[in-house]
Amino acid sequence: MSSPAIYVENLRKVYGNKVAVESLSLEVQQGEVFGFLGPNGAGKTTTIKMLNGLITPTAGKVSVLGKKLGDLGARKQIGFLPEHFRFHEWLKAYEFLDFHGSLYGMSKSERKKRIPEVLKLVGLEHRADSRLRTFSKGMLQRIGIAQAIIANPKLVFLDEPTSALDPIGRRDVRDLIVFLRDNGVTVFLNSHLLSEVERVCDRIAIIKEGKVAAIGPVDELLHAEHIVDVRATNVTPSLLEAISHRFRLMDHSNNGYFSVSVPEQEVPALVEMLVASGANLYELKPRQRSLEDIFVDIVQVSGDR
Numbered sequence: 001m002s003s004p005a006i007y008v009e010n011l012r013k014v015y016g017n018k019v020a021v022e023s024l025s026l027e028v029q030q031g032e033v034f035g036f037l038g039p040n041g042a043g044k045t046t047t048i049k050m051l052n053g054l055i056t057p058t059a060g061k062v063s064v065l066g067k068k069l070g071d072l073g074a075r076k077q078i079g080f081l082p083e084h085f086r087f088h089e090w091l092k093a094y095e096f097l098d099f100h101g102s103l104y105g106m107s108k109s110e111r112k113k114r115i116p117e118v119l120k121l122v123g124l125e126h127r128a129d130s131r132l133r134t135f136s137k138g139m140l141q142r143i144g145i146a147q148a149i150i151a152n153p154k155l156v157f158l159d160e161p162t163s164a165l166d167p168i169g170r171r172d173v174r175d176l177i178v179f180l181r182d183n184g185v186t187v188f189l190n191s192h193l194l195s196e197v198e199r200v201c202d203r204i205a206i207i208k209e210g211k212v213a214a215i216g217p218v219d220e221l222l223h224a225e226h227i228v229d230v231r232a233t234n235v236t237p238s239l240l241e242a243i244s245h246r247f248r249l250m251d252h253s254n255n256g257y258f259s260v261s262v263p264e265q266e267v268p269a270l271v272e273m274l275v276a277s278g279a280n281l282y283e284l285k286p287r288q289r290s291l292e293d294i295f296v297d298i299v300q301v302s303g304d305r
């Protein structure tokens with residue numbers, strides 16, 4: 001089996017007395033789109049900076065593209081769009097990409113061929129001769145993505161790549177990520193736009209306080225539990241207690257509506273409990289949880305779940 005694109009074991013970063021990343025372990029396989037999620041301050045950007053060799057870990061074992069951090073051969077095959085980028089705004093788009101291409105060691109003829117390709121991929125082919133200072137925030141984000149993929153990387157880190165984009169721009173970036181994956185590129189994506197992550201990622205990790213709180217294929221995480229909305233009368237306190245003992249009772253109000261988080265295969269058992277208790281069941285609707293539901297659950301619940 002080929003080595004993972006990213007391997008991280010017990011990664012830790014401490015700034016003074018602030019633990020930014022506590023003990024992070026994960027693997028990203030080659031060719032997958034991996035979503036790296038977590039609340040503000042969870043340690044995502046710190047981790048991405050360590051994986052890019054911009055800051056040094058305090059402890060932990062890391063390899064990127066099968067090499068140790070900082071390996072020049074590996075770095076040539078990595079693209080990176082930082083969250084807070086500051087570009088050379090006096091350069092024209094073409095010159096900017098030419099500069100970044102040369103930093104990667106691309107020859108003049110390679111750059112000449114590749115720059116129009118990436119400008120087209122990010123929808124800026126008509127702005128090759130415009131100075132970056134004339135670009136909108138969304139256009140800067142697009143040119144930032146262009147510089148991240150200029151050297152045909154095997155692995156691309158995109159830290160909040162769509163935060164400044166309008167809905168069409170976001171869709172374009174989603175399509176671009178799919179295009180990269182179809183061409184065998186591994187994408188490590190940090191985004192707070194969970195509906196976007198849900199659509200484009202193969203697997204995700206949700207990190208909390210510098211540790212992985214959940215990791216897995218998006219489909220598996222989404223299907224693990226269903227939320228069942230129930231409308232019933234004659235619901236006794238002892239029935240609610242029995243339900244909350246076995247499942248997770250949510251949104252419980254006094255007007256006959258409540259919701260329960262239930263593994264899909266246990267929905268019939270919930271129905272049985274309701275009927276056996278003598279409740280009058282009017283409605284019962286299982287619905288799939290969204291990534292946002294899962295995120296909120298994991299991030300809000302205190303450490304021991």
Ligand SMILES: Nc1ncnc2c1ncn2[C@@H]1O[C@H](COP(=O)(O)OP(=O)(O)OP(=O)(O)O)[C@@H](O)[C@H]1O
Nearest residue numbers: 015018019020038039040041042043044045046047
């Ligand atoms: N250079 C630094 N010096 C001291 N503390 C830092 C430094 N950089 C980050 N931190 C702290 O480390 C923690 C993790 O920050 P980080 O930027 O990695 O979080 P994040 O998950 O990327 O957050 P966001 O979603 O807001 O971008 C935060 O508490 C932050 O204040």
